[in-house]
Amino acid sequence: MLSPDGIGSERVPPPRAPHPARAAAYEIAECLLSVEASDERAAHAAEQFLSGFLLERKQAGSQGRTVSCVIRVHSRLPVPRVPREWSGFDVAHGRCFSSGGKLFFDICDSVVSVGARARTSVEVWLGQTERARTQVAVVNALSYALQAALRRAGLLDLHAACVVSPRGRGFLLAGTSGSGKSTLTVQLAARGWSYLTDDMVLLRERGGRVEARGLRRLFSLTDETARASGVSGLRESLGTPAASDPSKRRLEPSSVFPGARAAVCVPQRVLFPRVTRESRSRTRELSISEAMAGLIKLCPWAGYDEVTARDSLRTLAALARTCGAFELEAGTDLLASPALAEGIVSDGV
16 A cells, blocks of 8 residues: 555556456447456456446457557555655545656555556556445546546547537537536437537547547436426436435436437537526637637646647647637526527527
8 A cells, every 4th residue: 555645665566466357348439448357356346337438348359459458457466656756746536646657546545557658558456445445436546547548549538528419510518527517418418419428528639620429328417407407207217326426316318318329429619617606697708728728627637648648638729729619607597498508508609
């Protein structure tokens, strides 16, 4: 385990198990991830976590295809320590240490190690403490591992919902938890829009334009959002509390909006919603530089992952340059009127 100040003396990584207890392959956006677990508990944790994402399970090895990144998960091996000379800084749920392009995360008493090359392996040691064994802590640690692996595979994750209008226009709703992304996604789906996800997208730049794909499979909704939506059967379809935020409950969106999920889109507008208690919603058009600043804030890896930073920033710049961007102060009128939400997102007025 890490020492009290987060710095130890051992080098990383420690010896790992010679053979995985279980291995699986997952595909998204033509990228293949291999997930290896060195014990049954690690295998169960990884499988349960990954089931919440839009990853297609493949045969291990997947007929000789090139693996974009390998994620190795352990729950019985000793948790490594950070070399003393590595610099560290705070990140959500813990600290990150870096040296020469390598990244080393201490997340809720678990450790995630990321190599210094593209298409490299990501190593996860689930901690032995009571804190590390909670469901939330395991999800937090594995989230860092998945995001790192996707970046090494050339896919940039962004904290955003994504919806597609009946006319085929793509819209990103970019914001942190509680900014109103899920509320707007549900309201627009109720108006006949398609959705990719309510929380996390993957971006890839191709030929100067940016493609978006949904990453998280399930929605997470508060009871207030479910009540205000007016969608028949929505509250009854809510499941167990979300691991990352127990104030929200999980929803399989296809149970309420069958056939409405879209696989990919090219976003034409980015909105940055923020929930207010004002009676009226307002929007403000953003400059390219303001949009870029907002995107970087929601994608902090782009600033400190040396291996992928250049590609990440290029993708975000292409998104800011090719999309109109608006700040949305979401008032109480949006909860009362899905039609108003449709007009604001479509027109930015």
